[in-house]
Amino acid sequence: MPFQKGNPGGGRPKGATNKFTRDMATAFIEAFNEIGGTAALVEWAKDGKHKAIFYQLIAKLLPRSMDVHAEGELTIEQIVRIMDGVNDTSDGKAAK
Numbered sequence: 001m002p003f004q005k006g007n008p009g010g011g012r013p014k015g016a017t018n019k020f021t022r023d024m025a026t027a028f029i030e031a032f033n034e035i036g037g038t039a040a041l042v043e044w045a046k047d048g049k050h051k052a053i054f055y056q057l058i059a060k061l062l063p064r065s066m067d068v069h070a071e072g073e074l075t076i077e078q079i080v081r082i083m084d085g086v087n088d089t090s091d092g093k094a095a096k
Contacts, residue, residue: 062083063083066082066083068082
């Protein structure tokens with residue numbers, strides 16, 4: 001049966017990444033690790049020529065908005081854990 005718009009049984013779930021996107025993300029992670037991982041990224045970012053590019057990349061990777069309710073201040077580790085939970089799609093569901 002051909003695809004019919006609005007058919008609830010067809011297509012990927014809303015927010016799911018396609019195979020190409022998943023494969024590219026995996027390839028970039030492998031390349032990142034191959035060229036030195038976090039230590040190499042830190043050294044690259046410390047270079048005065050690359051600092052602005054580094055911050056631009058981070059801005060593109062962070063969620064545009066998050067609804068987080070907390071009392072007091074959050075540490076960077078707590079923020080990262082919150083973001084990991086927001087972006088976790090390991091259960092096959094779209095990111096929150």
